[in-house]
Amino acid sequence: MDMSKDLVAASATPLVLAILAEGDSYGYAIIKRVTELSGGHLQWTDGMLYPVLHRLERQGHVAAKWSASENGRRRKYYRITREGRAQLAAQRQQWQIVDGTLRGIWMKACTA
Amino acid sequence: MTTFADQTLEEQIAQWRAYIRRQPLHGPDVEELEGHLRDQLAALTEAGLTGDEAFLVAVKRMGNLDALSREFARAHSERLWKQLVMAPEADEPANKSYAGTLVVLGLAVAAALAIKVPALFGIRLSPDDAVPRFYVRNASLFAFPLLTLYFVWKRGLTFVSGLWLALPFAAGAVFANIYSFRTRGETEVLTALHLPIALWLAVGFAYVRGRWFTDGGRMNFVRFSGELAIYYVIIALGGGVLTGFTFMMFAAIDMNAAWFVGGWLIPCGAAGAVIIGSWLVEAKQSVIENMAPVLTRLFTPLFTVLLLAFLATMAWTGSPINVKREVLIGFDLLLVLVVGLVLYAASARDPQAPPDFFDGLQLVLVLSALVVDVMALAAIAARISEFGFTPNRLAALGENLILFINLAWSAWLYACFLRHRSSFALLERWQIAYLPVYSIWAALVVVMFPPVFGYR
Numbered sequence: 001m002d003m004s005k006d007l008v009a010a011s012a013t014p015l016v017l018a019i020l021a022e023g024d025s026y027g028y029a030i031i032k033r034v035t036e037l038s039g040g041h042l043q044w045t046d047g048m049l050y051p052v053l054h055r056l057e058r059q060g061h062v063a064a065k066w067s068a069s070e071n072g073r074r075r076k077y078y079r080i081t082r083e084g085r086a087q088l089a090a091q092r093q094q095w096q097i098v099d100g101t102l103r104g105i106w107m108k109a110c111t112a
Numbered sequence: 113m114t115t116f117a118d119q120t121l122e123e124q125i126a127q128w129r130a131y132i133r134r135q136p137l138h139g140p141d142v143e144e145l146e147g148h149l150r151d152q153l154a155a156l157t158e159a160g161l162t163g164d165e166a167f168l169v170a171v172k173r174m175g176n177l178d179a180l181s182r183e184f185a186r187a188h189s190e191r192l193w194k195q196l197v198m199a200p201e202a203d204e205p206a207n208k209s210y211a212g213t214l215v216v217l218g219l220a221v222a223a224a225l226a227i228k229v230p231a232l233f234g235i236r237l238s239p240d241d242a243v244p245r246f247y248v249r250n251a252s253l254f255a256f257p258l259l260t261l262y263f264v265w266k267r268g269l270t271f272v273s274g275l276w277l278a279l280p281f282a283a284g285a286v287f288a289n290i291y292s293f294r295t296r297g298e299t300e301v302l303t304a305l306h307l308p309i310a311l312w313l314a315v316g317f318a319y320v321r322g323r324w325f326t327d328g329g330r331m332n333f334v335r336f337s338g339e340l341a342i343y344y345v346i347i348a349l350g351g352g353v354l355t356g357f358t359f360m361m362f363a364a365i366d367m368n369a370a371w372f373v374g375g376w377l378i379p380c381g382a383a384g385a386v387i388i389g390s391w392l393v394e395a396k397q398s399v400i401e402n403m404a405p406v407l408t409r410l411f412t413p414l415f416t417v418l419l420l421a422f423l424a425t426m427a428w429t430g431s432p433i434n435v436k437r438e439v440l441i442g443f444d445l446l447l448v449l450v451v452g453l454v455l456y457a458a459s460a461r462d463p464q465a466p467p468d469f470f471d472g473l474q475l476v477l478v479l480s481a482l483v484v485d486v487m488a489l490a491a492i493a494a495r496i497s498e499f500g501f502t503p504n505r506l507a508a509l510g511e512n513l514i515l516f517i518n519l520a521w522s523a524w525l526y527a528c529f530l531r532h533r534s535s536f537a538l539l540e541r542w543q544i545a546y547l548p549v550y551s552i553w554a555a556l557v558v559v560m561f562p563p564v565f566g567y568r
Contacts, residue, residue: 027144028151045175046148050141051183058187066140069147076144 003042011042012052014091020062020080021088026069027053027076053078061087121163125149128171137181149174212266219262220387223255224380237375249288249300252308255386256315257281262387263318266394280314284558291562298503299562306507306554312337313551330544335459336393338404338452343389351381405460412453412470412477419480426487433491440508443488447515450481454522458540467530475526478519485516503565507557514553518546 019025019033027049034042056062061084069075080088128149132142149170156166174180231237235246260281264274284307293300319336320329355373362369426433433439457474489512496505525542528534 026147028148045180046152046173047145047175047177047180048183050144050148051180051187054141054184055187073147073150074143075147076140 008042008044011095012044012049013056014088014095015042016049016052016056017061017080017084017088017091020078021085024077024079026078030078056084059087060084121153121167124163124167125153132177137184141184145174215265216262216387216391219258220384220391223258223383223387226254226258227379227383228376237379238371245293245300246289248304249293249307250285251304252311253281253285253288255383256308256311259386259390260315260318262390263315263321267318267321269318269321277314277318280311284311287558291567293562293567297568299565299567302503302507302561303558306557309554310551310558313548316547330547331459331540334455334544334547335404336390338456338459339393340386340389342403342407343392344385347385347389348382351378351385354381404456408453408456408460409470412457412473415449415453416473416477416480419477419484423480423483433488439488440492440505440512443485444508444511444515447481447485447512447519450477451515451518451522454478454519455543458536458543461536461540465536467532467536471526471530471536475523475530478523478526482516482519482523485512485519489516503561503568507561510553510557514549518543518549 015034015037016030019030019037025033027046030053031044031046031049034044053062053064057064057078060081062078063081064076064078066074066076125146129142129146132145137145152170152173153163153166156169157163161169230244230246235244237243237247257278260277261274263269264277269277288303288307291299291303293303316330316333317324319333323329355377358369358373358377454474454477457470492505492509496509521542522539525534525539529536529539
């Protein structure tokens with residue numbers, strides 16, 4: 001299924017924050033995790049993740065650090081900050097409202 | 113670094129890296145993206161794809177690079193400005209760009225100091241007196257040699273070609289100063305006006321790395337000149353604000369800052385700004401759209417309307433051009449402006465594109481300028497035959513002819529191009545081939561006019 005671009009973009013922030021809340025990670029692993037979690041339905045253009053990560057870094061929601069990876073190359077690892085967790089909680093509430101509203105109307109449509 | 117056993121894969125990654133570096137991306141961003149690409153490649157080859165296949169898939173998944181760098185730019189909007197000043201060239205090591213900054217600052221300071229050197233010999237700039245004639249004659253000899261030096265360094269010219277480039281400046285210094293001009297003589301003013309035009313060609317030679325006839329270097333120099341003029345005006349505006357505040361603040365504590373502003377701030381700033389402006393133009397090349405072509409697009413229609421309105425009014429009222437002192441110079445400037453519009457329109461145009469509405473507009477502009485100029489010339493010829501030649505009149509007449517020939521042939525080439533008889537490249541070639549003519553005429557005025565007219 002092709003997801004609408006706007007929806008993918010809007011869900012990017014909470015998704016990235018949620019994945020980082022599970023543990024520190026880096027770009028390639030985050031993309032892999034997104035594909036895994038969505039069962040392959042949420043396809044990101046790989047490159048687009050990085051501007052999102054950098055924006056979150058500037059906003060202070062995540063912190064980044066370069067360190068060596070298992071294959072000896074330098075890799076940029078991202079970690080969620082306290083502000084990031086607060087932001088995640090706020091976004092989660094908003095998404096739950098959206099989700100609840102849609103669920104309500106679709107349930108009615110089913111039962112009617 | 114993880115390297116792949118597949119040699120061609122490493123080469124492909126290197127090519128990709130070279131390509132992505134041309135995008136306005138920060139060094140570490142490129143490294144991060146490359147890391148991602150390598151992880152992806154490793155996973156794909158593990159899954160059984162060959163190196164080529166894996167590379168294609170990984171690059172495709174990375175997404176459109178233009179869109180990507182736009183997103184990066186949006187996430188880091190402050191960097192756009194920094195790239196204007198700091199972005200090193202693709203494979204230039206970081207310490208070279210650092211050295212470049214130092215060289216530029218050093219040259220700018222040198223230019224600022226050079227302008228004060230004559231003060232050691234008693235020729236002072238002061239806000240109370242008129243600018244000393246020495247400065248008027250030699251204005252271009254302070255900053256231009258240092259600007260040339262900058263390009264000699266930047267383009268990696270050899271010491272010998274550097275010496276060749278010093279020749280025109282030495283000659284300029286000689287001819288500006290050996291003649292015993294009469295006080296307030298016309299020829300002295302002509303020298304002051306023409307020497308910069310003559311010497312700008314020498315700067316151009318350094319700019320194109322001494323290879324005047326190859327690589328489209330001349331057109332790049334034209335672009336550079338236009339952008340420098342725009343940057344210089346912008347820097348001058350900033351300087352004006354600085355000057356205003358200097359006066360205001362020192363006046364508030366009852367001090368007169370005029371000696372500092374007139375003697376130091378303005379002359380030193382004006383000289384240093386030539387170097388700084390050139391550096392900015394060089395640094396921001398290809399990062400953002402050039403301004404000169406944009407202004408050309410904006411003003412070509414307006415000037416066309418002006419010229420047509422002028423011609424219509426003249427035809428309607430029948431009033432002839434009233435030849436006063438400034439008229440000849442005024443029409444020279446008009447032609448300079450039209451040549452500039454043609455030149456910068458050509459500099460930004462794709463020579464392969466078919467003629468469009470804008471090309472037709474250019475032809476109308478050139479033709480109406482020619483008609484206006486013919487009328488002005490007729491009026492001036494009458495005056496010259498009545499009162500004879502003066503240095504000013506001859507210089508202005510010469511320039512008028514040079515510009516007229518350029519525009520007349522340009523109009524012809526435009527017409528051929530619009531009727532699909534020839535390509536636009538011919539017009540572009542004509543314009544750049546004509547460039548040295550201006551400087552040669554200017555040099556002629558500097559060298560020949562004072563003795564011929566008896567230094568008056």
